[in-house]
Each structure stands twice: as C-alpha cells, then as structure tokens.
Amino acid sequence: MSSNEIQIASGRLYKLKRRTFEILDGTIHDSASKACEIFIAVLVIANVLAIILESLQDLHDAYAQYFHWFDMASVAVFSAEYVLRVWSCGAKYPERPSSAWQGRREYLFSAFGIVDFASTAPFYLQLLFPGADLRVLRMFRLMRIFKLSRYNSAMDDLIEAIKSEKESFSSALFLLFISCLLFSSLMYLIENHDQPDVFPSIPAAMHWFILTIISGWGNVDPVSFLGVVMVVFTQILAIALAAILTGVVATAYSAQVQRREAVYEMEVREVLADGVLSAEEKAKLKALQARFGMTDEQVAAIADQVEAERKEAARA
C-alpha cells in the first residue's frame, strides 16, 4: 500500500468516525440520528420495565430465562453503544483531528458517560466474579433509566434554570443544613432525658428533624414543654423552607423565560433590520422557537412589538 492509499483510507475512516459521532450525539438532527435515538430510548424503557416485572416473583419464576436473554442482548447493545461513543468522540473537534482524546475524555467523565459505563459494566464484573451480590448488580442496572435524560430536552431547561439560580438554591440548602444541625442538637439535649429510646443520639434527632421538615410531623410526640416549642418551630421552619424553595424555582423559571424572550426578540430585530424576511431567516426563527419551546402566540406578540417599534422609528 502506498502512502497515498493509506492517507485516503484514514480519511475515509475519519469521515466514518465523524458520521458516527453525528448520529450518536445528535448534533445534526437527521433521520438516522433520530432513529438511533428512538431505538435506544425504547430499549432503555423496555429494560426498566423488565427490571420492574422481574421483581414480581411469579413472573420471575416463569420467565427467568427470557429475562436473562433480554438482559444479555441489552448489555450487548449498550456495550456496542458505549464503545462506539468513545471511539467516535475522537472526531468531536474536526478542526483539530490530532487531539482525539480530548473529546473522548470529555465524554468519559461527563455525567452521561459515567451513567453509560456504570449501567453496563457491572454485568462483566459478574461474569468474572459470579459470587457478587445480585442486588447491587440490579441497582446498577437500574441506572439505565438515567440514559433517557439525554433525549429529554425539557430536562436541560430545568437544569439550566436551576444552574442560573444556584446561589439562591445553595443558600436555601445552607439554611436547611444549619437548622438541621442546630435543631436536632437542641432536640437531643431537651428530650434525651425523657425519651432516651427515641432520641438516643444526635443522628437520631436529625432523622426526626428531616422527617418533620418533609412531612410536617416527625413520627414522635415531644413530652417536655420545650420539646413542644421545638416541634412547633421546626414545623414553621418547614413551611418557610418550602416557600423559599418554591419562590426560588419560580424566579428561576421566570428569569429563564424572560431571557429567552429577550434572545428571540433580538433575533427578530436582527432579521428584520434589512427589511426583508428571507426563507432562511424564517427557518432560523422557527428553529429558535422550537429550541426554546415558545408558543406561536408568544412569538407573534414579540413580532408585533418589534414591528410597532420599527414603525415608530420610521415615523421619527
């Protein structure tokens, strides 16, 4: 083989790698990548259903063999998917073909990469060490459900909204943490004498505290007067914490929607700047609308607003 032929072959291989990356990653949303997405999503759902059904003793006894085969087939598909993803991520940065491992490292240590690995690899561990606890293995298998979140763009919205308000969230969590330490220590001091079996230690008091925060009643009735006061304060704190959390989420979402409307408005303004709306620009706006999940009404209102501004400017 001459060096020229080698070059052509490696160029072809690179093209194949890049195409595989596009299909698996969904960067170019064509029919092949959509089909791949649907296939994996359906397989994941079938896997989760199988795990749930297998836990029914009757079904397990009757169809154990089928469940096992299905699991083996799924592991084969997911393993192939993982290997292909790692391999094709080498072509993530086409402008720098030499740095193949940068894209791979990014995938391997991303949340999805870890989920993909942890939900499949333990199967091989079991082949090597047949004595492993089956329950642990099943827990790892359950992680396959998180593979679905890759295909749920709405989840990205939620994560983005929470990220943009992460200071508020962390302050709410900090408040929860501090009050957990403080209240459970106090409760331990107050009630330990009277109810040593219920509040034997601070961790036990923490259990009581968190139960009170999430459900409003901590499973135990206080016996001392100070204990009653503590319970009432904890319950008020629970309501306050729920209100704070709700308010933060509301602000986060509202800010996100406003941010998106502003981005869309800017895009409309840019598109209308030259006075004509080409088919390409229209498609661009449509794509933006779909990405942001905006309704037609929202979009029409923004277009009207920009139009009114333009008319005013023209008159002036």
Added chain:
Amino acid sequence: MHSFQLYLMEILEGSPNHRVSRYVEWIITAVVLLNCSAVILDSVPEVHAQYKHFFHEFEFWSVMFFTAEYVLRVWSLGAKFAGGEGGSWKGRYQYIFSIFGLVDFFATMPHYLHIFFPALDLRILRVLRLLRILKLSKYNTALQDLFHAIHSERRAFGSAAFLLMIATIVSASLMHFAEGHEQPQYFGSIPHSIYWSIVTITSGYGNVEPVTKAGEVIALLTGFLGVCMAAIMTGIVASAFSNQIARKKAAYQTQLRLVLADGMVSSAERETLKNLQRRYRLSDAQVQVFIDEAEKKKI
C-alpha cells in the same frame, strides 16, 4: 337568513359588545347550576322519594334546552367561515370536535340513548349528566388563562413529570432492594413498592416504616424529593402566570403605541383599546400608567 345566522353566532359565541350575548350566557350558566344542584339533591334518598317527578320533569326540559342550544350552535357556526375560506361546515366541524363541542354533546345526548334503550345502566347516565358543569368553563376566562399559562410552560411541566417518574421508579426499586427481604408484604416487588413511593413523595411520610438503616435513608431522601417536586411544580405555575401577565402588558403597550403613533386617538381605536383592556383584565390604574409612559416617551 345569513345575517341572522351571523347574529346568532355572535350571541352564542359571546362577543363582548352584545348585551343579549351576556344574557344568554347568564341563562345557560343558571340552567347548568340548577342541573348540577338537581343531580346532587336527587342522590339524597328522602329528597328523591318525595320529588321524583319534579326531578324527572326538570331533567326532560333541561335536555330540551341543551339540545336546542347545541343545534343552534352547530347551525349558526356555519357562518364562521365564508365560502372561500372553507365553507359553512368548516366552522361546524371545528366546534363539534372541539373540547367544548364534545362536552356539549356528551352532556346531553346520552339522555336520548336512555329513551331508545331503557335498560341502560343509569349510573353511567348520571355521571355523564355531571359533565354539564364543564359547560361553565366556556364562560370562565380565568380558567382559559390557566390553560394558556400551562400550555406555554408545557415543556417545563413535561420535565417535572419526567423527574417525578424517575424519582418514583428509582426510589421504589431501591426500597425493594433494601427491604424486600425484611418486609415482603410491602416491598416484595417493585410494583408493590411504587405505591409506597408515591405516598412518600406526595405526603412526605410513607404508609410503611422502613426497618433497615438503608431503607430509612431512602425514605428520607424520597420525602425530600417530594418537597422538591412540589416546589418545582408550584414554581412553574407561578412563573407561568407571572410571564403571562407580563406578556399581556407588553401586548397592550404595543397596541397603545400603535394607536398613539399618529398623534390622535379615533373612537374606533379607543374601542379597540377598551376591548383589549377588558380581555386582558387590566385595571384602569394600570392602563393610566401605560398611557403616561407612552406620552413621556413621545416628549
């Protein structure tokens, strides 16, 4: 003939300018409320024994009334689209297969089924009669606002539902792995544990106490997730409403700007603004602020 059809459509569809349209709305609302009261009272055995005939008569005339309403609606909606836009049946199909059209149909027509097949199960008929209360939602614009707000945030609700599903399945499975051996009557299988997991997510405290340490931790985390889910859901609704109000204000301001652009306000323009204000339910003070703002900008 056609102008009468159009007139009838405007009355039944509720245009804000018609006084008659408002009266029709009130009458239908009153009949629906009376119907629902009758269904509730009729379920009390003593009342049923004494006023059986009255209720029967009342039901008959109500059905006549609603049937007339339905037929008139279908007929008059022929005037919604002109011949070029799809003909008289386009508007009718739109209504018949809309949610309101289906409600109107199923709230009334089962009565005729009962006439033809007297052996039919009466309980189903009574449940369908209760559908009539949904007819009121047509006249409740606040409810329509709610639907709009939810529709504009449907993706956010979708993500919350997805999260809820994952949280339920994962916590139920983990609980099954942790406690399946200790409490097989509650956590013997994942479908069994799903019930526990939903109770814990919604109320913070499950119907079964975990006995293992791992189970306790899972129960606390599940309850905490439930609090987070409630916060997310409430937050989405709050933000949906607040965004909707902001959008309405922006739309009103846009309209105001267009009206004020030529420096004078004609009576037709005034009417448009008034209608918009009523539709968006903005207060007069609110509108005054917008006008002041627009005036200031012009100077």
